[in-house]
Amino acid sequence: VLSGRKVFISGVDIADATLIVGRTEDARTGSLKPCLFIVPRDTEGFGRRRIDMELQGAEKQFELTLDEVRLPADALVGHEDAGLLQLFAGLNPERVMTAAFAIGMGRHALGRAVEYARERTVWKAPIGAHQAIAHPLAQAHIELELARLMMQKAAFLYDEGDDVGAGEAAN
Incomplete structure (x- = not known):
């Protein structure tokens, strides 16, 4: 049973299912272990609400709610003892992708700034000529x-x- 927390995510309006990090309880110790679950979008108790954003982009942002979501055993991805490893295995490529996105945005912003510095003139010289x-x-x-x-x-x-070296470099 998954319940509670609100999550902010994009793409759930077009995805058939969402990969959710949840926890299972160890029957022997009662401790909770992180696991990955596939939750189909039409699962009872799994809700989404679009978040209005000031800046509009191709991807829309959603608030997800999980209210007593019951999943079959086959919704568990892999073995329940490997959930943490699976989670971390996905972080490094995500970090690389996020870095690439941020670098692209930075290059665009810098290009616009350089263009402005070349075009804007003060005292008959472009402002980019000033240190x-x-x-x-x-x-x-x-x-x-x-x-x-x-x-x-x-x-x-x-x-x-x-993967270890990639994680260190991505950090």
């Missing part, structure tokens, strides 16, 4: 390049099967 503008833009470019290289290293290590 107070040029140096921070150059520093941002350097930091974006360093981030891109670390993201590529993390992706390479993950592709090569070095």
